[in-house]
Amino acid sequence: MDAQTSRPSEPTIGELFGRLADEGKSFARAEANLYRAIAMRRVGLAKSGAVALVAALFLVNAALVALMVGLALQIAKWTGPALGGLILFALVGILGYVLVRFGIGKLAALGGDADERAALAAGEKMA
Numbered sequence: 009m010d011a012q013t014s015r016p017s018e019p020t021i022g023e024l025f026g027r028l029a030d031e032g033k034s035f036a037r038a039e040a041n042l043y044r045a046i047a048m049r050r051v052g053l054a055k056s057g058a059v060a061l062v063a064a065l066f067l068v069n070a071a072l073v074a075l076m077v078g079l080a081l082q083i084a085k086w087t088g089p090a091l092g093g094l095i096l097f098a099l100v101g102i103l104g105y106v107l108v109r110f111g112i113g114k115l116a117a118l119g120g121d122a123d124e125r126a127a128l129a130a131g132e133k134m135a
Contacts, residue, residue, distance in 0.1 A: 076100065 019027075076096060084092030120128070 080089075080093050080096045082092075083095055086092075087095065
């Protein structure tokens with residue numbers, strides 16, 4: 009005699025994997041939405057700070073222009089207006105050149121240093 013059981017039939021392996029895949033996709037979507045919401049909140053909080061920094065940058069730039077004009081006018085008292093402007097232009101140009109060279113040298117670190125490249129190459133050989 010076959011006794012009938014009252015428990016429902018168990019899901020197949022295929023159904024279990026299908027459910028696992030669906031739940032995995034839902035989890036990944038929820039995780040991405042969480043990170044997106046965190047990023048949007050942080051951007052919203054930082055927006056006024058970024059605007060203040062940009063405004064400060066423009067004000068400092070205007071102050072530097074006023075300072076340069078004042079220095080050019082002071083030098084012009086001794087050398088004349090054209091030569092005063094050229095002298096100040098040369099001094100500021102040299103300073104700008106030095107700063108650009110320094111900045112380019114420091115940005116080269118974005119490509120990684122020799123030790124980092126060697127470690128990456130060793131890691132690729134092992135893989």
